[in-house]
Amino acid sequence: MLFHKKHQTIIIACILLVISLIVLSYSVKQPSEAGLFRKMVLEMAAPLVSAINIPINEVGTVWKRYLFLVGLEEENRLLKKESAMLSNELLQYREGYLEGIRLQKLLKLKENLNYQSIAARVIAKSQTTLIKTILIDKGTADGLKIGLPVVAEKGVAGRIIESSWHSSRVLLLIDESSKIDASLQEGRNQGILQGGGAGVCNLKYIPKTETVKVGDVVISSGLSGVFPKGLFMGVVTIAGKNEPGLFQKVQVVPYVDFAKLEELMVLLPDKDNRK
Amino acid sequence: MIYYLSLPLFLLFLIVLQSSISDVLLFGVVGVEISMILVLYAGLHLDVIKGGILSFVAGFFLDCVSGSVSGLHAFTYVSLFLVSMMTSMRISLDKTSLIMIFTLIFALLKGIIITILYSLIYRIDLSVNILRLYIPQILVVTLISPVFFHIFYRMDVLLQGGHAKQLKRT
Numbered sequence: 001m002l003f004h005k006k007h008q009t010i011i012i013a014c015i016l017l018v019i020s021l022i023v024l025s026y027s028v029k030q031p032s033e034a035g036l037f038r039k040m041v042l043e044m045a046a047p048l049v050s051a052i053n054i055p056i057n058e059v060g061t062v063w064k065r066y067l068f069l070v071g072l073e074e075e076n077r078l079l080k081k082e083s084a085m086l087s088n089e090l091l092q093y094r095e096g097y098l099e100g101i102r103l104q105k106l107l108k109l110k111e112n113l114n115y116q117s118i119a120a121r122v123i124a125k126s127q128t129t130l131i132k133t134i135l136i137d138k139g140t141a142d143g144l145k146i147g148l149p150v151v152a153e154k155g156v157a158g159r160i161i162e163s164s165w166h167s168s169r170v171l172l173l174i175d176e177s178s179k180i181d182a183s184l185q186e187g188r189n190q191g192i193l194q195g196g197g198a199g200v201c202n203l204k205y206i207p208k209t210e211t212v213k214v215g216d217v218v219i220s221s222g223l224s225g226v227f228p229k230g231l232f233m234g235v236v237t238i239a240g241k242n243e244p245g246l247f248q249k250v251q252v253v254p255y256v257d258f259a260k261l262e263e264l265m266v267l268l269p270d271k272d273n274r275k
Numbered sequence: 276m277i278y279y280l281s282l283p284l285f286l287l288f289l290i291v292l293q294s295s296i297s298d299v300l301l302f303g304v305v306g307v308e309i310s311m312i313l314v315l316y317a318g319l320h321l322d323v324i325k326g327g328i329l330s331f332v333a334g335f336f337l338d339c340v341s342g343s344v345s346g347l348h349a350f351t352y353v354s355l356f357l358v359s360m361m362t363s364m365r366i367s368l369d370k371t372s373l374i375m376i377f378t379l380i381f382a383l384l385k386g387i388i389i390t391i392l393y394s395l396i397y398r399i400d401l402s403v404n405i406l407r408l409y410i411p412q413i414l415v416v417t418l419i420s421p422v423f424f425h426i427f428y429r430m431d432v433l434l435q436g437g438h439a440k441q442l443k444r445t
Contacts, residue, residue, distance in 0.1 A: 009323045013360075016327040016353045020334070024346025028396050041287065041339035048291045056295050125298050126341050130393055130408065133342035161342065169342045177397045198407070 039164040046135060046167035049124040099263070105153035106265045115228060115267040118142055120150075122261050123167065132175040132195065134158075136264060139166040147226060149267045154255040155232030156180065156220060157264055170264070173233065173254050174199055181224045182233055185217040193218060193233055193252060201234060203250040210248075212239040218252050228267065278325065278434060283332060289313065290336045305411045308382075310337055312420050314352045315381055316427040318359025319368060330356035344396060351388045355381055371421040378420035382413040 106119065120136035138144050140163045150157045150170045158172040159180075171178050175195040182193035182203060189212070191205040203218055216236040222229025238251035293309045310333045317326035334349030341348070359381060368374050386409035394400055 009360075012323045012327060013357050016331055017350070017357070020331060020346055020350035020353045022346075023335070024344065024350050024392075027345035027347075035345065037335070038339050038345055041336055044287060045291055045336075045340050048287065049295060052288075052291055052295045053298075124294065126294060130389065131341050131343045135342075171342070176399050 038162065042135075042162065042164040042167055042169070043139075046123055046137070046164075049135065053124075102153055102263055106151075106263065115269055117265045117267050118144065120168075120264050120266055122264065125258075125261075130176065130197075132172045132178075132197075132258070133161070134170050134172065134258075134261060136168050136170060136266075137166070138266065139163050139168050141165045143268060144168050144266055149227045149231075150264050151231060151267060152256045152261060152264055154257075155234070156227060156254075157256050157258070157261065159226060160266065168266075172258055173201060173256070174258060180227060180233070181221045182218050183221040184212060184236075185219050186213075187211065187216070190221050190223070191250070196251065199253070199258070200237070201252045201254060203236070203252050204247065206248050206250050207246060208241045208248045212236060212248065212250050214239055279328070282329060283336075286310070286329070286333045286336050287340075290333065290340050294340055305415050307419070308412065308416050309419075309423055310334075311352070311355070311382065311385060311416060312378065312423045313427060314356050315359050315378060315420075316424055318356045319363040320428075320431060323360065326356050326360065327353060347389065347392055347396070351385055351392070354388060355385055358384070368424075374421045374424050375417050379413065379417040382416045383409075386413065 103119070106117075118138055120138040122134050123137050124135040126133050126135075136150075144160060144163050146160055146163060148160045150159060156173055158170045158175070158178060160168045161171040162169045173180065173193070173195060174197065176197055178195040178201075180193045181190065183190040184203075184206075187210060189206050189210045191203045193201050193203050196202045203212075206212060214236055216239075218233045218236065220227040220229060220231040220233060232255050234252040234254040236250055237253050239248065240250075241248045243249045290310055293307050297305065297307050314326075314330045314333060317329050320326075321329065330352040331349050334347075334352035335345065337343075337348040337352075338345050362377075366373075366377075368377055390409075
């Protein structure tokens with residue numbers, strides 16, 4: 001008992017560290033399996049995010065309004081209110097119009113691909129530090145599964161890395177752990193497009209003997225079988241041969257603006273193509 | 276018992292809230308890691324079982340919500356909690372400046388641990404990016420830490436029926 005009391009803290013500390021290390025090593029070895037607990041947390045978090053975002057968005061709006069409207073006269077405020085109401089109405093129509101255009105573009109993209117697709121809405125973004133992911137409102141109940149490609153109207157957005165029943169997490173193109181087979185549209189040189197963190201990617205394994213120009217378009221090569229061939233990924237902004245080694249440094253800016261993502265399309269291979 | 280029942284709900288709410296604040300109000304530029312402040316507070320004020328479970332669950336939930344590999348933050352938070360707990364035997368944080376320095380050091384430590392683990396798991400060298408990635412986040416967490424230490428202290432008082440315990444560990 002005395003031993004137990006004396007060493008209780010150390011024993012519990014060791015147990016906690018060991019458990020967390022076991023969880024970590026298991027997840028690293030089995031990256032494709034989102035455990036039941038993880039699925040449940042994701043399932044509970046998705047509606048919570050939506051619920052919490054409503055008041056936070058309101059606070060944001062109030063904050064912005066305060067900044068802009070403070071100090072104005074009463075009459076001006078009334079006129080602004082009326083104008084705001086009308087603007088709001090107009091905004092709603094405009095929002096619907098823009099949404100229609102976006103969906104139309106997605107639909108056109110879908111028609112060009114030999115894939116079935118599921119439209120999904122972005123419900124949360126996590127792009128602060130190392131991990132750059134987004135949460136979408138479709139899950140395994142809608143037929144989604146890990147590894148499926150996700151595209152936006154302008155091109156490749158990323159791929160699904162975990163799915164719960166009604167929500168899924170998409171690893172964005174710009175995440176440092178994202179690696180996708182890609183090629184240059186003009187020279188057809190193939191490489192791996194790896195996320196570079198701060199809104200950019202790096203096209204790796206392009207030999208120094210090849211010519212790459214700023215402005216060259218990068219597309220999916222379709223080699224790994226995950227992404228269809230020919231999807232737009234980004235445009236080359238830096239191409240340099242000053243790096244040591246066999247390959248040149250090619251920096252790519254994605255076509256997709258990840259800060260403004262709202263709707264996406266998850267691609268499912270056609271039944272004929274499915275394994 | 277109320278503590279253990281309410282803990283998961285509270286932590287999930289806290290972690291979702293901090294992600295939303297970061298995304299909506301700070302435009303996703305800077306992370307506001309309130310959960311890390313809670314872990315440091317737990318290291319100073321809670322016993323090893325309560326604080327350890329809190330740190331593990333908070334880390335696991337953060338892994339789930341942020342999309343990182345399970346156990347990355349769980350291991351980091353448990354490590355931070357244990358170091359914080361060991362530190363609490365030697366120091367007393369009764370001044371705002373001390374709380375800020377304490378948080379600053381632990382936030383840096385957390386950044387280093389995460390970078391090392393991330394490099395080991397994904398074989399990506401992030402050491403050159405560590406300052407760019409973490410300095411804004413560390414500064415924000417340091418600045419808000421006294422406020423949240425005070426809030427957590429009040430909640431601790433409320434949960435423990437009128438007096439927060441400063442447990443003495445020997």
